[in-house]
Amino acid sequence: MTGMRWGIIGGAVTVAIGAGIVFGVIQSGSKVERFHVGGEVRRLSGDHLKLKDGRIVEFAGLRLPYDDEPNSAESRETLTKWVAEEGVRLLFDDEKEDDKGRLQAYVYANDTSINERLLREGLAFAKLRRGHQKFRQEFLIAQNEARRERRGIWQTLEPATDGPFMLDEVGASFHRPDCVKVRDAQTAMIEIKGTSAAFDSGCAPCGKCRP
């Protein structure tokens, strides 16, 4: 698996220089960008990294818990530790930026996929949007392991069975029927009775209606 990943990232290199400063290379298609990472990454909020050059990086294929959801503090602390200690490299999928220009990336530290590690520890929800399918299988396996072992979020989160809920497969989220995002949706949603099937398919609870 590791070999395949680095095959995708191509000639990316990470070199530690001096006091914890790491220079990374981002390769996306034929375009290569250099930036400062490692000690230069600052954690901003529940779901962002900020690079020294000001760019925002979000985690592709998942979402971290919001402040009022289970394990949000643990998720932040763990992630901050991993990133601060190990520095990062970024790998992009079909959808490299969101509509606000924030990078959406698979983040690697020490050859380990942080995204997959977050899911395996139950510190994030899989959110496999249409442009974030590269590691669909790996991410669902990791999340299923966390659910089975009741780690992190899954210690207290029981899938709901008192639907209906509305499933948005394109945006990889699910909602209460009266959510504004259901009302304004551009694509058809699927009605489901319980949320277990939504988690199985890599959809995360909506941040607005909190189903």
Ligand SMILES: [Zn+2]
């Ligand atoms: Zn919603």
